[in-house]
Amino acid sequence: MVKRAATGPVLGRALLILEAFGPRHTTLTLTDLARRAGLPLSTVHRLAGELVSWGALERDPGGRYSVGLRLWEVGSLAPRGLGLRERALPYLEDLSQVTHENVQLAVREGAEVVFVERIAGRRAVPVHTRVGGRFALSATGVGLVLLAHAPQALQEEVIGAPIERFTPYTVTDPAALRRMLADVRTNGFSVSDRQVTEDALSVGAPIRDPQGAVVAALSLVVRYGTVSPHALSPLVRSSARAISRALHSHPLS
């Protein structure tokens, strides 16, 4: 879901150039950049030059563009990005070392999940999330937590729209999804049972800011059939509470 920029012409075009990059498009020629941004070659050439001179883009010896380290540095100041990750990391590492399973940390951005950190378990079920990557709110353990605690209007929007099916187990029925979200709020954890891939189950729990608002979610992703969700939930919940406690001592902003 690409938000279109409600910006003035020059800044808007510069942001369209940044939007042209994506996980499968990390390096682009000038022609690709112009095509993906939907802008004239001359405009892109000039603005990309300005972005390179600041460091928001980099240009390789072959003339191809990629996102620059300087932009990564500024992005690293986002409280919900590295700020959250730095505070949560020791607890994620503990959870990883205790379980050897996949550990994920995510926040909500509009109607999607954004993964802020993941630690892949050594012998764990493969998961395809990428730090900085997005996913539907309605299917993953972290997504169900974040959706259950999203503003009512957003919940209705997601439940009312067609829900993407990833496996035969993906819950797409609005009434069933509504019940799942109520369970998440009542139980304090979510269970995504083969809803994303047929071999994986994830259990998620909310991370709260000092005011009690849910600002992020933590999950463990295990191979389906190896561990029961009820065996995992106390571990995930207590780790999520430990991270909430850390946010109390060191707020994000």
Added chain:
Amino acid sequence: MVKRAATGPVLGRALLILEAFGPRHTTLTLTDLARRAGLPLSTVHRLAGELVSWGALERDPGGRYSVGLRLWEVGSLAPRGLGLRERALPYLEDLSQVTHENVQLAVREGAEVVFVERIAGRRAVPVHTRVGGRFALSATGVGLVLLAHAPQALQEEVIGAPIERFTPYTVTDPAALRRMLADVRTNGFSVSDRQVTEDALSVGAPIRDPQGAVVAALSLVVRYGTVSPHALSPLVRSSARAISRALHSHPLS
């Protein structure tokens, strides 16, 4: 060292707004933002609004601005940021678990080191680096590696300028620094012996791209006096080579 943007007026001002944020300034009021960017309040108000609508900035309920998750997401596409980090992370984790010491991964940006990842050792000597943070090239283990393999003109610029002293052991004499850099190239590793803090020693080694160019550096930082650099260097060098090999199979761009 802040590069000033050689950009047109609108984009240039938007970039000045982004530059206003820093590790000790992650959340700013409109007034602070205007003061730090050196721009009129009305200009900042309008441009910050555009940046918020795209997601490059976020505005909290109190009206304060911070860097937005969307910018962090775009920044995460920088090949030298998360791209490098994702490929290197398994080797960094191995090194961390084998040694329980501090592991650092860094790249060079101009005349400075930028830390791309760090794993703090559980009982290791405290280090003050921050992911996304910068440091002088001339003092740290990773910095000495990156400086030793930087373009000749940059080496001369750094050696010719006054060198910041952090401890009585910081090498600031141009001739001595020149010898250290030659040693790094000859031996394939660097040693920063209490040059940053009096209790720490770090050993660094180069990470090379498939063409053989040094694109990053890896280091172990240990408490001074606990391990000899010559005991550490084979470990750091072999891990750095393993990461170089991983870049061969999965190039950064």
